Amino acid sequence: MSESRSIQLPVIGQVDRRTALKAAGATLGAAAFAKAVAPIVEWASQDTSASEFLQKHFKELSDNELTQVMHRLEEETKEEYGAEVSISDTRPQKGVKFGYALNLSICIGCRKCAEACHKENNHDRSSGNSYIRVLEMDKGSLDLESGNADYDHPVPQPDKFYMPVQCQQCDHPPCVNVCPVEATWKEDDGVVVVDYNWCIGCRYCEAACPYHARRFNWTKPEVPAEEINPNQGYLSNRIRPQGVIEKCTYCLHRTREGRLPACLEACPTGARVFGNLLDPNSEISYVLRTKRVFVLKEELGTQPQFFYFFDT
Template sequence: MSADPVPDLPPGVDDGTLLQKPVDRREALGLLMAGLAAGAAAASACTPLNASTPEQRELKLLEWQEFTQKHYRRMTEAERAETIQRLERLAKIRHNEDATIATTDAQPGVLFGYAFNVSKCKGYRRCVEACINENNLDRHQDTQYIRIFEMENGVVNLDEADPTYQHEVPLEGHFYLGTQCFQCANPPCVPVCPVGATWQEPDGIVVIDYNWCVGCRACMAACPYWARRFNWSAPDVPPEEVNPNQHYLGNRDRKKGCVEKCTFCIHRTREGRLPACAEACPTGARVFGNLLDPDSEIRWVLAHKTVFRLKEELGTEPRFWYFSD
């Protein structure tokens, strides 16, 4: 008789359900750890000095399951849903935030491209501000994906440029050039990852599975544009400033010791919206669109303006162009 003895419980809560299905090594490890955690929780529950609430026990279990989850690209639909449910619950327990984590896939026929008008940018850094708020960037170490360089008119020389200017802008005789992740068509950061935690999506966005990243920082060394950022500690975002509109591959809660970077606001752009930086720019210096759409503004810029890319000689083929009026 194969009657299912398990009633409708949240996934993974009853370990008996896991034992009845074939498991691979990783899942077995997870199971073992979950059992240990449950055991530890049970043991600690016996000692009056260290009494744990049901919520604490749930947190421990969910953390073990998070520790042992699969690679994002190898998850089935059901496993994805289960993972999202778990991460949303974890965000609720850890930070008391009601995050919605999307797993929206790339739209067919879409390849994102970006153009930056160096004669329009006035160095206000409103894009940086919007990026920090939109992507839940760490306020403690002040992570910023975007750098705005102040340079003297006449030559593009990043070695002589100043990214830390703090005076009224625009400064006479200077121009401003912004960098971020360029979502290269030939990204040097991807093949160096020893665990395959970073890859390029069909719409051109280079993404990271934060749960799979081991924090070796090889990708940071490989990137010729210094576009990647490392979490030296768990990101610190004030609860009232958390953006609850999240994506698994984008702005969701990161852990200590993983690498992150600009994803062209994957949670926004995959729903047809503009990246936060382009929306915040007060001068209209940022043009974003679909490179495969001949009617798009980005294609108009590429067809009608003189454009250049940074360090083109490296062959990384950035999908981020600079142009001037």
């Protein structure tokens, strides 16, 4: 015993067995804790700024706070993607409710709309994402389940018609009802939007949508800097983070400034009609008044604001 007593640690000095064990335990504990929280520290320091982590819900942000958030997102886009972009939030216009109609007699199924959507909305290039899916359908049937999106031959085929499907901007949107954190809602002009920074990525909305209109960002979207559309909206086409849901917004960053949606401008046949449902003189009002329009899955009571019709 006396021999062991005589061994002294150079710094700590005289240490008994109990103290040494305590110190060893504390060191191990601290190391284990550091190891355990390392992923969180790493995540917080690298991918998420403190201000993003503390960011409030879109509807609770003051104008000043929203401006700061959008400025931060512009900076992040520059840092991560090398592109100068402008992110804004144009509010709905008073007296405007958007409606969309699609003439199935004219659509030829060329998928130019899906391509335009892909480019306009800064979709991930590798997954070829788009908010529009074009179904090739047998003439005489409206069975969506037999619709084929996987066609690759000259169009239109004589025995087929073509039905592009995108978000129907329902008046009773089931996707909004199921969101556990209210990260998605319907705006005054009828557009159902997502606060990408509030979404927790549970994908309940994706499951609830009867039109398969929502898309999930499985990976961080990759878009080359020169292909990024710099005209971006906070609630629409800004580059989404990984792990959140996204959807068609009727190109609200364009349409709330009076412009036509990208998919309509890209349509080579003029099958698409867009406008203000509340204006009796609008093109869309003319279609609803004079054509035999129908909506998809009417029996579900979702009340889509996207209408289909055949020429009469």
